[in-house]
Each structure stands twice: as structure tokens, then as C-alpha cells.
Amino acid sequence: MIGGTWPYRVPLYEDELLSSFLVRNAYAHGTTPYCFLNLYWPGKHIWNRDIDRTVDHDWLDALAILAGIPAAQLEASTLLPLRAILGSTLRNGDTPLLLSASVFHRTRRRHSLQFCPICLVEGRRWFRRIWRLGFVFVCPEHGNALLDACPKCGSPVVPHRSLGLDPSRCHQCGTFLGNEARETLLQTGVLEWQNLLLGALSSPPRLAGPFVQSEAFAVVRSLLSVLTPRPVHTAIREAVHLPLVALPADRLQFEHARIRERALLMETLAAWVADWPVTFRRGAHAARLTQRAFRRLTQPATLRSEVEQLPLGIARDRAYVPKVLDNQLRRLARKDRSAYRALRARRLQELVGLV
């Protein structure tokens, strides 16, 4: 590793992602982010993971010296402080409400980084932490809709692979991602919940809609899990008088979804809890939700007291599997097919009570 600090000092902007800061450092030194970091950490595959999501502290300490910025400040530019508030990871390893990148070698398979085209066109060509949050749809400063893809070719935004040493250019087609045209999201409730949840990320504690701040993220995430399956989504929208829309995928996960689908889900959620608990009960009844729909989900107190009033739901006993095929039958299957079929038939008849 080469000692000292980097020749050009690049400031770390407010709410800037660590990855964005590194990309700008590389470009300021006239090279690509891959070459730049490889110069200081030869052979270390830094860009082959979501570097904003986790932190290697030894690496961060070394980076602090090179960049001339305290390690604590660099760590604050990662998603770790947000992850600590958003709650424990889901079963597939995703962080609740944080857009999942799905890194595969050099590519990002999902649209996990949003951006404000007006921020970019105004010259602030860096990427912010809040653009990784699934419930953020509108630039707090400009009030226009964020985008989650190149407007020309539809590729996910991957600033560390952008063309022309400019992080605000699409890495696939080179199109400048900035644009002056203002677009606003019209869905009622979506912006309200963006503000409520962004407020809940900051201190001091306050109420987030009908929920106290400490439970807001867990309640929102659990409700999103419940309302996402198509039939439930349709029934709830109908019950809360929202226009009916079809979700594109049957098994959608909020953290993997595109911005338009996420906005639909948040719109449904906002209307479902708008007049808590009246609207919640109406939607739950229309979708025939039972306590079982919530059984694997986090249930903070406010949610639990409502879930406990839902019907129990039918408990399917998955533990009972009739044992027909044992070793004796397996042996017969190999050696004597007709004896195998006879024994198997007799056992099945016994099971259904015919003999």
C-alpha cells in the first residue's frame, strides 16, 4: 500500500454514500474506481459487494488516513447507522426497507440506487444515503420524483462503473442522468409516509402516524409483508377505496421492487392505516386476514393489539406426514415391483381407513 494521503482532497458531502465519495475520489485522480482502489489495495475485491451496507473496520481506518477524513465520519456515510434503526435483517439477509442491490460480480441485478435528476443537473453530482431507502420516492429538496434507472436504457444506476469518469452518467449507455423536468408522484399518502419515516430516522423521538417512533419501521415492514400478495393487495385497496391496480409479480418483496411498485404498496399501506385502527380492521376483514398471516412477523404492541382481535385462522398441521415409504418398501421397489405395488397399496388403504 502506498503511504500518505491522496494527492487531491475531495470533501465528503452531507448524507453522501461512502461509495459515491470513493467514486468521486477516483475520478478526481483521473482514473476509474476499480483502478484507483486497486492501486492502494491490490487484489482486494472492494467493488464486488455492496460497500455501503457493511464495513470492514481495518479497511476504513486505512481509508481514513488516505482520504484525510476521520473513520467515524466515513462510517457515518455508510448505511450502518440507518440499518441499526431499520431493524434486524430479514430471513434472506436483506435489511427491512433498504433497497437490495443483489451484487453479482461487477453488476447490480436490482435497481437499488435512486437519484434526483434535478440535484444532478444542478451540479450536485453525488449520491445520497436516503436514495437507498425504499420508502423515499421524492427529493426532499426539489419535491420531484426520484428515478431508479437510466431514463434512456433502463439500467440500474451503478456510479462506480459510470462512463466518462462522471458518476452522473449511465454506466451502460453514457446518458447524463440529470434532467430539469419536474415530475411529481401523485399518490396520496406516499409522501406523507416518506416524511413520517424520514422523521423517525432522526432524533428526537416523535410519533410516526398512529405509531410511536420505535415501532414505526417494524409495523410498516410487517404490514407490507401482509399486504403484498396479490389477492390481499386487491382486497385491501378495494376496502379503502383506492383504484384497483395489478402488481406485476406474484411474489414481490418490497426491498427488491422497482420504484413504481413500491409506491403502489406504500399507497395501499398509507390508506390502510390512515384512520387507525378503523381502516386497518376494514381492510383486514375484506382480505380475510387471520392471526396466522402475521405469525412470523414482528408485531410491536400497537399492531399486536389489533392482530389479536383477528380470527385465529386454520392451523394446518404440517407435522403429520403419513409414513408409507419405509426401508422395507424401498427395498421392494428395487427388487420386486409387483410386491412393492401391493404392499404400498395396502398401506395407503390402511391410512385412509379402507381396511
Ligand SMILES: [Zn+2]
Ligand atoms: Zn433533488
Ligand SMILES: [Zn+2]
Ligand atoms: Zn443508460
